[in-house]
Amino acid sequence: MSNNGISRRQFLQWGAMTTGVVVLAACAPSGAPSSAPAAGSEGAAPAAAPTTVQYWFAWGNLDPAMAKIVETEEFKAHMGGATLEYKASADEQSILTAIAAGTPPDGGSNYSYVNFYTRGATIDVKDMAEASTVLKADDMLEGIWNSAFYQGGMIGVPGIECFNWWGLNVNANTAEQDGLDATTLPKTWDEVLEWHKAMTKKDDAGNLLTFGLDPYDAMAGEPDFLAASYGVKWFDEETGAFDLANPRFAEGMDTLGEFIRIAGPDQFAGMRQVEGNGGWGAAYNAGIQNMIIEGYWHPGETQIQQPEVAQYNRSGWAPVPADRKDANIMATGLHAVVIFKDAKNKEGAFKLGEFFQTPTALNTIFDEVGWIHGVKSWLSTIDKNKYPGLAFYVDAGPEVTEWTIGRRCPINSFVVTQYTELREQVFRDLIDPQAAADELQKRAEAEWQAQGLG
Amino acid sequence: MAVSAPPAQRRGMTKTEKRNQVMGLLFISPWLIGFLLFALFPLAASLYYSMTNYDFIREPQFIGAANYVRLFTTDPDFWTVMYNTLYYVGIGVPLGIAVAFLIANLLNSEIKGRTLFRSVIYIPSIVPTVCAAMVWLFILNVQYGAINGILKTMGLATIPFLSSPELAKPSLIMIYIWAQGTAVVIFLASLQDVPRSLYDAALVDGANAWNRFWNVTVPLCTPVILFNFIMGIIAAFQDFTLPFVLTGGGPMKSTEFYVVNLYRNAFVQFSIGKASAMAWILFLIILLFSVILFRTSARWVYYGGEK
Known part of the structure; x- marks a missing residue:
């Protein structure tokens, strides 16, 4: 007697094969970004710039300031509509793993800057800094600006909290x-x-x-x-x-x-x-x-x-x-937005670094976290007696006889x-x-x- | 007349057998792929990295056995952490086994509240190590610890359980022993398998409690003692959380155990190659201890009344 139905064995065989194919498909690399033009298509528009900026911060302190910064119209305008994907408390192990996997974020801060830079994990941003209209070397405390350089290259965009350490x-x-x-x-x-x-x-x-x-x-x-x-x-x-x-x-x-x-x-x-x-x-x-x-x-x-x-x-x-x-x-010493070698949106990360120079960002971070970035024009505006003892640090600069980076x-x-x-x-x-x-x-x-x- | 068997004929697999083999492989493919990708490949990769200068960022550079040579000859920490770890394993594991076995024997006797005691003894094994570490910190700390608080109120000098290089390792061993609940449970199961008839026979022969324990209980539990010993050694050699959270490897690296130092090399100092070499050395050490235990087990482990 012929059996035209599907036997239990056949069902299991096909089921296993289907599962195998699905598993393999799931393991395969993801396809090209949807914004990429189809191969061979004529007159296709150039790929759109990434609309997100991934930014990792090693500690958790910055969260309240970042929550306010991203909501400002000034930030949205500066970033050109790009969305910030901010991840806090992403420690050094996390970033090392992401670098090794070839999937680092676009930018990061509060890591071992020199370690990463000398090993080639982050890029030299000197050219970007020179082309920037926001980043002004002469408006930054000299020691802080200098701390951003290592053997002629620029490690990152100084920002967030760069001021006097001792x-x-x-x-x-x-x-x-x-x-x-x-x-x-x-x-x-x-x-x-x-x-x-x-x-x-x-x-x-x-x-x-x-x-x-x-x-x-x-x-x-x-x-x-x-x-x-x-x-x-x-x-x-x-x-x-x-x-x-x-x-x-x-x-x-x-x-x-x-x-x-x-x-x-x-x-x-x-x-x-x-x-x-x-x-x-x-x-x-x-x-x-x-x-x-x-x-x-x-x-x-x-x-x-x-x-x-x-x-x-x-x-x-x-x-x-x-x-x-x-x-x-x-x-x-340096705290900076560094840009990772394998970043997808290097320009976006640099723009974020630029935004940390603005009074909006500087004030928000100072108010929410108590941190200072040594931008001269802004330092003269802050209340140095806001926190007991702060005035010493704000006034110290001219009296320092020996600087250490x-x-x-x-x-x-x-x-x-x-x-x-x-x-x-x-x-x-x-x-x-x-x-x-x-x-x-x-x-x-x-x-x-x-x-x-x- | 002796008849020799006809030579076995080699034949290929039938179509059905081949198809079944393929189907079998397909069925186990999820595990197989997982094993290859997430176990075998990392193992092989770490062996390769152990022979390279690698920092997670730059391409690994092959340097042969240099990492191994460096660890054994010039590394400032290797022998310190090796000593610390062997001290911890060498004292902690046998003591832990002995205490767990004794507790299991007590819990196996007819005492009131036995179920409660069993639960209490097992609880440390299910408490997350980080939580347990924090609790012990506030029991043993020299300034704020409960024990030292009592000593202070009595006008006595405090005891730096965790902050003295001499006392820190013994203190960690004490905490290790406290968390032997799993071994106790396994011993309990083993004790309940000891045939009652053997105790009865021993009683008839005039054996006292100690003789019954030493000549009946212990021999019949030796397979489980061996099991707990091997599992204990494997776990203790890899102990990380407790020293990392409790003492950070200090004071003066007195509790910097092997795996803590391995982690520090890999993720603080970016020496992945050296850390991989450390991992393989640890594997060989654990293997050596396991082989020694298995080889010597014929002399002291009894299976079903026979050696």
Whole structure:
């Protein structure tokens, strides 16, 4: 008897084949953009410019400002109708993965700029910057403009938050309670150490209650700061040479280590663990830590997070050794919109960078997040007393005697990791400071060679 | 008379067999494609990357065994993290197994509230590690921890469980042991499989509680002890979340375990080639430990009363 129907076996066979084809089709690369003209078609219009700009930001702080910026008519007009696809808290792992997959966003900010640029992940924007009518070099603080360049190329469009990085912030209230004169902040390490001793309190059993300064907290935690404080240039970006074994660098590790010896290394380590191993400022906000070396953002962020502490914030010059007491050190560094090599809409990303120079963007970011970008014409318009301590940073520029442009070494992360371990060995008295500096130099040079940068 | 068997005739597959083979392959193709794309290819790629200078961004440059040589000879962290990891695995896993086995024995006895105890012991295994880490942070922290809070109120010096290089690793081992709920459950199942008749026979022979435990319970549970040992070693060698969240590898790299350092190399220092080499070295170490355990298991693992 013939059977003209479909058997169960045939049904399963065809079903499997159909599923296989569907799976393969789903795995295949997507087709050409719909805006692309069909091959061979005559008189087809040229492909339209991408109508979206993908922008990733490494942290989450910018969200409230971005939410307001994208709604402004000025922004919409500047972007020519392009839609911004903004992604916050897209950390370095995410962007690395996207780069490796060949699908990075168009622009990004707050990443390891020099790392990405020297490895070719982001493009040189010098030509675009020169052609721009919005971006004005002479209206930007010189150090910030210079920080955007690396070996002649331009890493990105400076913006969002580029301003002064180093200042000693003091809780004047606790200082006065401890019998210190908060109208004149300490300037040398010796003076700061005396304040630290006065502010460090322990109970009868030796448990730490409050302390003065963690000299390795926040912006002071990187080798840039220690080196600048002691007048050392630890990395020469032109030659790729390291000077971490400099005796003054070793001296600095010993001096700063003394702060931690006084309070107790284990107590400090415990404090940092509660803060989240690398988080900044929580101990200051909690009133446990009474001095912190931080950037211009500290007054604004403290005001937003802990106004009852922020009202007592006073800011002054970051400490230097006594033999350099006339040195006013300051750092700045890049935050920028960088454009990725495989970006689909490079022009769109550049336009976004341009928009961050406008008063609308600058005001919104300042009001919503407390961040500043060093555009001279705009700086003169802001209320420098809006946050206690901010005036120091705004007025500091002309009095700075030694500028540092931070985080310029392509293996900065590696050096920071090794420096963190070795300085801890120093303040735990497990290694001689000079031996630690020598070891740091050796490790940095070896890594430089191993990464093929030598 | 011996008759030799006729030589086996080789024949090709019939049409039906071929079609069935194709259909079989089609049916397993989703798994096959997934395995090739998401398991085999990454494995092969990581082996290749381990022999390159690769940073995720630039094209990988083949450098042979240089990453391996560098790790064993000049890398500043490799031997430190290896020591930390072996310390953690070497002490944590056997202790964890012993504690889990003892707890399982207690929970296997006729005690009041046994079900409750079983649940309580298992809960740590289902709590996300990050949450558990945060809880332990506020139990053990030197300034704000619950234990040290009590010590402070008593006027005693605090104990830097997690912030002293000497105490940090033992503290993490303690937390590791606390989270042995899964091993306890597996041991419980194993204990319930031990034949009652063997205990009865031992009683008749005059064996006391310890003798019954040592000569009946332990031998009959050795296959499960072996299983838990191997799974424990594999997991402990790859422990990441707990040290990363709790101590960040500190103080002074005393809790920088192998996989934490591997991650740091890959995603902080952009050394994907070196990180891949570390991954393969770890694979070989785990393989070595597993082989040693299997090879020696004939001496101490009893299957059905026989070695």
